[in-house]
Amino acid sequence: MTPPLVLITGASSGIGQAMALHYARLGYRLALVARRSQAIQSWLDAHAIRPENYVIYCADVAQSSQMASLAQACIAQQGLPDVVIANAGISIGVDTSVPDDLAVMANILATNVIGMAATFGPFIAPMVARGSGTLVGIGSVAGIRGLPGHGGYCASKAAVISYCESLRGELRTSGIKVVTLCPGYIATPLTQNNQYTMPFLMSPEMFANKAVRAIAAGSSYRVIPWQMGVVAKLLRLLPNTLFDRLFAGRPRKPRVTDPSD
Known part of the structure; x- marks a missing residue:
């Protein structure tokens, strides 16, 4: 039988790379998507992942036409993915x-x-026709409450959480599972310039292990690590006055034009 196929965007570093390695070790074929295809190739070579087990697709997810072409190429070359991780x-x-x-x-x-x-x-229509598939959206605990200086990212991840919830309802009877994963602080390039405390900081490898298990279990929503889930729920319950006071003076996320970035 043909091994299952997982497609992962943002596969050139961090969480995407760690999840790709975890799935490869489970025997999955890989469809790896990123703008920096050479970075993925170097990483695959370093881990001795056999060429017949992967295809690299160079695309910018913000360009919908590129993603539509990528999907057609993936289905033609490798088949319809079993799992798609955005x-x-x-x-x-x-x-x-x-x-x-x-x-x-x-x-x-x-x-x-x-x-x-x-x-x-x-991938939705082909998955509906097949009657199976899993769509995984990577959110963040930053989408649960807005953090000073982090408005763009927090707003985007709040949108991701709500979008995945809407999609889950739309596809409820289709056989497609929609999984929302909300990482806490993970030691990746996205967090390396943060100038503030990051409680329960987790390695990408440990996140990947727990994330793949949650996906396999068909969890609709999971915060990883669980401790950050508890923290996020408590912060959500805080009155705005207490929340604002708690985060007053907290260092902001570096801006793209900041000298330190």
Whole structure:
């Protein structure tokens, strides 16, 4: 029998790369998507993953036409994926009072939200026709409450959580599972410049192990690690006055134009 196929966007580093390695070790074939295809190739070579077990697709998830073409190529070359993981994302601080930062925020939303819809969209009808498949959206605990200086990213991940919930309802009787994963702080390039405390910081490899288990179990929503889920729920329950006081003076996420970035 042909091994199952998983498609992962943002596969050139961090969470995407760790999940790709975990699935490869489970015997899955890989469809790996990123703008930096050479970075993926170097990583695959370093881990001795056999060429017949993967295909690299170079695309920008924010470009819906590219994602539609990618989906057609993937289905033609490798078949319809069993699991599609929309992981590609960017995290940059924004300051709404700075006009140039509105373009930065638009790029965050285009990549993190529209890019997810563009990733899922071309596979939905074929999966419905087959009667099976799993769509995985990578959200974040940052989507549960807004953090100072992090408006673009928090807004995008709040949208991801709601979008996946809507999609789950739409596909409830189709045989397709929609899984929302919300990482806490993971030691990846997205967090390496953070100038604030990151409780329960987790390695990408440990996240991948827990994430793949949650996907296999068909969990509709999972915060990883679970401790951050508890923290997020408590923060959600805090009155705004207490929440604002708690985060007053917290260092902001570095902006793209900040000298330290």
